[in-house]
Amino acid sequence: MLEQGVTNRGAPGFRPAPRLSEINQRFVDKNQVSKTEGSSLARAGTSLRDRLLQQNIETTPDAELRKTLQKAYLGERLSAAEGLLLLNRADLLTLGGLATRAKERFHPEHAVTYLLDRNINYTNVCRIGCDFCAFYRREGESDAYVLKNEVIFEKIAETIAAGGTGVLMQGGVNPKLKIDYYEDLFQGIKSRFDIHLHALSVIEVEGIARVSRLSLDETLERLKAAGLDSIPGAGAEILVDEIRLDQSPVKRHSHRWIDVMKIAHAHDLPTTATMMFGALEKPEHIIDHICKIRDAQDETSGFYAFIMWTFQGENTELLEKHPDLKETSAVDYLKVVAVSRLMMDNIPNIQGSWVTMGPKVGQTSLHFGANDMGSIMMEENVVSAAGTSHELGRNGMINLIRRAGFRPLQRDAYYNILQRHELSEPTETAH
Ligand code: SF4
Numbered sequence: 001m002l003e004q005g006v007t008n009r010g011a012p013g014f015r016p017a018p019r020l021s022e023i024n025q026r027f028v029d030k031n032q033v034s035k036t037e038g039s040s041l042a043r044a045g046t047s048l049r050d051r052l053l054q055q056n057i058e059t060t061p062d063a064e065l066r067k068t069l070q071k072a073y074l075g076e077r078l079s080a081a082e083g084l085l086l087l088n089r090a091d092l093l094t095l096g097g098l099a100t101r102a103k104e105r106f107h108p109e110h111a112v113t114y115l116l117d118r119n120i121n122y123t124n125v126c127r128i129g130c131d132f133c134a135f136y137r138r139e140g141e142s143d144a145y146v147l148k149n150e151v152i153f154e155k156i157a158e159t160i161a162a163g164g165t166g167v168l169m170q171g172g173v174n175p176k177l178k179i180d181y182y183e184d185l186f187q188g189i190k191s192r193f194d195i196h197l198h199a200l201s202v203i204e205v206e207g208i209a210r211v212s213r214l215s216l217d218e219t220l221e222r223l224k225a226a227g228l229d230s231i232p233g234a235g236a237e238i239l240v241d242e243i244r245l246d247q248s249p250v251k252r253h254s255h256r257w258i259d260v261m262k263i264a265h266a267h268d269l270p271t272t273a274t275m276m277f278g279a280l281e282k283p284e285h286i287i288d289h290i291c292k293i294r295d296a297q298d299e300t301s302g303f304y305a306f307i308m309w310t311f312q313g314e315n316t317e318l319l320e321k322h323p324d325l326k327e328t329s330a331v332d333y334l335k336v337v338a339v340s341r342l343m344m345d346n347i348p349n350i351q352g353s354w355v356t357m358g359p360k361v362g363q364t365s366l367h368f369g370a371n372d373m374g375s376i377m378m379e380e381n382v383v384s385a386a387g388t389s390h391e392l393g394r395n396g397m398i399n400l401i402r403r404a405g406f407r408p409l410q411r412d413a414y415y416n417i418l419q420r421h422e423l424s425e426p427t428e429t430a431h
Helices: 020-036 048-058 062-075 080-089 091-107 149-161 179-192 202-211 216-226 241-249 252-268 283-301 317-321 330-343 359-369 394-403
Strands: 111-115 117-121 166-171 196-199 271-277 305-311 349-353 372-375 407-411 417-420
Touching: 048 062, 048 091, 062 080, 062 091, 080 283, 080 330, 091 252, 091 330, 111 394, 117 149, 117 283, 149 166, 149 179, 179 202, 202 216, 202 252, 216 252, 252 271, 252 283, 271 283, 283 305, 283 330, 305 330, 330 349, 330 359, 349 372, 359 372, 359 394, 372 394, 394 407
Parallel strands: 111 372, 111 407, 117 166, 166 196, 271 305, 305 349
Antiparallel strands: 407 417
């Protein structure tokens, strides 16, 4: 519980979170303007890219694919069958061109954003035990931990000193940690720091409710009152039960992830949505996942970004069970990014994953529909536990965006622009 008389509103420089509708509306407005600018293939767009795209589409021999490409070009909503057709049969560069057009409806300014924040994994104890996870430990294992609050405060102070504006705080589903622990921690953070708290996940929120014997409504309301600003979409993996329950039998059915997100949105807690793929699913499962999130977004408008990454296998039970499982190729990753941008016509931001795919593929995703490079991440423990470790300082991030031909912009958690770097700006101000 919050200490009597102390709320997060007492934090220095406290800024109240914008309401959900305010976060997404500015992008939706741009999208509506852009959509009305062209209503046919002949009228829409005159750039060289658009002319080449039109030519590619018009000369596509497969009539069904041609019709779907035309719909995508015009920014019309694509059905699940049409999304699958694009994923399976469209060529890579046409998808990239179409996704870039779709991105420009939300983000016409030819710029790419990044965030400076830190991942803090407050505990690695987890009762769930997903096959694809190399991070978790069971209670009592020698390297199981729960970070002391003082250690977390120190990490946040370092983050702020380095110019960071947020923390992404996640852990396992630790059965020992009830809501009082989180209220004490969140209130402690907010009373000390002006920092955005993007924390927990659906499965953690469910775990807190369960051990605290609270409803989800009450749990979310109390977490929000203690300082929770937004919830990461982690733990969605693939929202198709035959995949999800096979990989994480203790996790609940797919609809639970959506249900909890809707409850969070009803409490005006914005969230991201995610997808982890490359772990035995089929293309139709990826499309099903995208459609489920798009449907939920039609109802709540609570997702402000869609973030996808690929399964990283080292040290996971899933790879032990399926040693022949191949890593997702860059081409397959980029196709999924592009089709996601084309189908997610109601989520403004799509993030490229340089953390799992590496900086070069992350950079390439900026030409396949991604408008954001995510976080520089001063600390990352989950993906690195699965054997993948890419590092990118602030200079590296800025240069990566520049070399892809975009203006780098530092943003905050809600995609407000904090700093505009010129294309030719020297990087001596960077950390
Ligand atoms: S992915 Fe999350 S829920 Fe699953 S085992 Fe790892 S920490 Fe636990």
